[in-house]
Amino acid sequence: MTQAVPSITDPALLGDGGTLTGRKPLIEIRNVSAGYENKRAKTRLIALRDVTLEVYPGEFLAIVGPSGCGKTTLINMIAGFMKPLEGTITVRGEKVDGPSADRAMVFQDYAVLPWRTVYNNVKFALENRRPRPNKDELATRIAKVLAMVGLSGFEQSYPYELSGGMRQRVGIARALVSDPEILLMDEPFGAVDAMTREAMQAEFEKIIAETGQTVFFITHSIDEAVALADRVVVVSSRPGHIKEIVDIDLPRSRFAEGVKSNPRFGELREHIWGLLQAEALGAKIGGAGV
Amino acid sequence: MTTVQPAPAKPDEDVSSITEAITRSRWAPFRSLIITVLNLTVFFTIWQLIALAEVINPLFFPKATAMFSAIYTGFADGIIGPELWHSVQNFTIGLIIASVIGIPLGLLMGGVRIVDLILSPYVWAMAALPRVALIPLLILILGFGNSMQLTIIVLSAVFPMMVNCMEGVKTVDPSLIRAGRVFGANGPQMYFKVILPFTLPFVISGINQGIARGLVGMLIGELLGGGGEGLGFLLDRAGDQFDAPMLYGTLLILAVLSVGLVQGMRWVERRAAPWRDQSRV
Numbered sequence: 001m002t003q004a005v006p007s008i009t010d011p012a013l014l015g016d017g018g019t020l021t022g023r024k025p026l027i028e029i030r031n032v033s034a035g036y037e038n039k040r041a042k043t044r045l046i047a048l049r050d051v052t053l054e055v056y057p058g059e060f061l062a063i064v065g066p067s068g069c070g071k072t073t074l075i076n077m078i079a080g081f082m083k084p085l086e087g088t089i090t091v092r093g094e095k096v097d098g099p100s101a102d103r104a105m106v107f108q109d110y111a112v113l114p115w116r117t118v119y120n121n122v123k124f125a126l127e128n129r130r131p132r133p134n135k136d137e138l139a140t141r142i143a144k145v146l147a148m149v150g151l152s153g154f155e156q157s158y159p160y161e162l163s164g165g166m167r168q169r170v171g172i173a174r175a176l177v178s179d180p181e182i183l184l185m186d187e188p189f190g191a192v193d194a195m196t197r198e199a200m201q202a203e204f205e206k207i208i209a210e211t212g213q214t215v216f217f218i219t220h221s222i223d224e225a226v227a228l229a230d231r232v233v234v235v236s237s238r239p240g241h242i243k244e245i246v247d248i249d250l251p252r253s254r255f256a257e258g259v260k261s262n263p264r265f266g267e268l269r270e271h272i273w274g275l276l277q278a279e280a281l282g283a284k285i286g287g288a289g290v
Numbered sequence: 291m292t293t294v295q296p297a298p299a300k301p302d303e304d305v306s307s308i309t310e311a312i313t314r315s316r317w318a319p320f321r322s323l324i325i326t327v328l329n330l331t332v333f334f335t336i337w338q339l340i341a342l343a344e345v346i347n348p349l350f351f352p353k354a355t356a357m358f359s360a361i362y363t364g365f366a367d368g369i370i371g372p373e374l375w376h377s378v379q380n381f382t383i384g385l386i387i388a389s390v391i392g393i394p395l396g397l398l399m400g401g402v403r404i405v406d407l408i409l410s411p412y413v414w415a416m417a418a419l420p421r422v423a424l425i426p427l428l429i430l431i432l433g434f435g436n437s438m439q440l441t442i443i444v445l446s447a448v449f450p451m452m453v454n455c456m457e458g459v460k461t462v463d464p465s466l467i468r469a470g471r472v473f474g475a476n477g478p479q480m481y482f483k484v485i486l487p488f489t490l491p492f493v494i495s496g497i498n499q500g501i502a503r504g505l506v507g508m509l510i511g512e513l514l515g516g517g518g519e520g521l522g523f524l525l526d527r528a529g530d531q532f533d534a535p536m537l538y539g540t541l542l543i544l545a546v547l548s549v550g551l552v553q554g555m556r557w558v559e560r561r562a563a564p565w566r567d568q569s570r571v
């Protein structure tokens with residue numbers, strides 16, 4: 001049976017296992033609204049309305065929602081690129097005010113520097129902030145993450161010599177190398193082909209099991225969200241707001257155990273699909289009515 | 291119910307590194323050179339045959355051999371050498387001045403809004419204005435001398451450089467800027483590690499356009515400026531004297547010069563920004 005998990009604002013209500021219960025949230029998003037001004041039309045497009053959400057340490061949180069519902073807007077605010085119109089975002093109790101070393105990001109379009117080799121792209125994450133690791137430590141750490149993402153041997157390659165999937169591996173390695181507390185990922189596998197995508201999801205689950213980052217993961221693939229996340233936040237459009245937060249009570253490690261043939265996987269998938277479809281239908285009917 | 295084993299996640303095939311030695315013919319590196327030499331030989335031979343047949347008035351269509359011998363004697367008698375040197379020297383100095391002014395200013399315009407707002411109307415007006423229109427004014431101000439010739443080169447080259455540098459900075463991929471911020475780049479680090487490398491190909495194409503426009507500026511200055519020096523002057527005099535072989539010879543020298551510069555810059559461009567040329571093997 002599909003089981004609808006009620007929207008959660010109180011950590012005590014969180015799912016079974018108790019892994020998250022009672023912990024202090026790492027990221028707190030409180031009544032956040034966001035929008036973009038259109039200077040010519042003198043209007044403001046509201047992208048997100050009154051979003052409240054907590055992310056707990058060590059949790060893998062996925063956000064699913066239709067295109068244009070404000071997912072990128074939300075992650076950009078957590079990263080510190082833009083400020084909410086209303087409400088607050090705090091990380092470990094401190095208000096987000098620009099990017100910081102505790103939050104690394106993996107971009108949908110990879111955003112690797114085309115003029116740098118794989119090695120130097122990863123190094124970029126370690127060379128700007130102080131204290132800078134010394135040369136030996138740098139080399140060890142870079143070698144370690146490159147091995148982790150399966151890019152050993154490609155240190156001296158340039159991004160244009162790599163496939164899309166490999167470029168994103170560089171992006172992931174760059175985000176992991178400084179061992180940040182939080183990994184922000186905006187549709188990281190959205191631009192890679194389906195087969196590579198599946199393989200990368202599996203590898204990524206393994207990597208995160210090893211490194212233990214808190215992951216804030218945006219996707220528009222329900223399968224991907226259910227397969228990877230501890231909780232899935234379903235966002236509806238427009239303006240985006242949280243429709244439901246679904247606990248994913250599937251055992252790990254999921255890919256190793258063939259999660260997609262687990263009946264529970266199908267149930268959760270159906271459930272989320274239902275939520276989003278009602279959304280799409282509602283939007284259509286509402287749009288026609290107005 | 292199902293007894294089917296789930297397929298294990300396949301490792302990405304990209305990861306296994308496969309390299310293979312490539313065996314090419316020994317002649318491969320020379321192939322394009324050989325083709326070019328053959329091509330030019332055929333071209334000049336046909337030219338020679340047409341000229342010998344005198345289907346076109348030899349007054350404006352000399353024999354290819356006459357042109358080559360005019361070039362040879364021109365150099366031997368010290369007629370071409372000093373003029374060529376004059377032009378090359380002027381052009382080089384003009385281009386250096388234009389780069390020193392145009393590149394930093396263009397980069398600044400791209401990065402600092404207020405500088406852009408103030409300078410843009412003048413830059414666009416000057417970039418669009420045909421350079422010849424300035425000659426009378428420049429002659430009025432600077433007279434018929436070298437400084438006038440140099441000024442026209444600088445004015446020709448500097449604006450395309452500025453515009454390209456400005457556009458380059460403005461088109462920096464916003465994702466790369468975000469990546470810079472996420473990974474802690476401060477102002478100067480962002481500029482030197484993200485913005486400038488991204489802009490480099492634009493700077494080079496600015497220099498390319500500067501070279502092309504600068505050459506035109508150089509010739510205009512020498513042809514119309516009445517300074518009595520340079521390849522332009524040589525052209526002018528050869529025309530006046532109905533010296534077709536010399537006229538063609540000078541044009542050939544100019545063509546070789548321009549092609550050399552353009553090819554040289556293309557080479558630089560490939561070296562400086564190999565990521566832009568992804569399909570090249």
Ligand SMILES: Nc1ncnc2c1ncn2[C@@H]1O[C@H](COP(=O)(O)OP(=O)(O)O)[C@@H](O)[C@H]1O
Nearest residue numbers: 036037045047066067068069070071072073074
């Ligand atoms: N820079 C921007 N300027 C104006 N509107 C924007 C901008 N970025 C996004 N939007 C609008 O805000 C809404 C949410 O966008 P986004 O957060 O990118 O959605 P998602 O990532 O879920 O597809 C969309 O309607 C989009 O058109």
Ligand SMILES: [Mg+2]
Nearest residue numbers: 071072073186
């Ligand atoms: Mg998005």
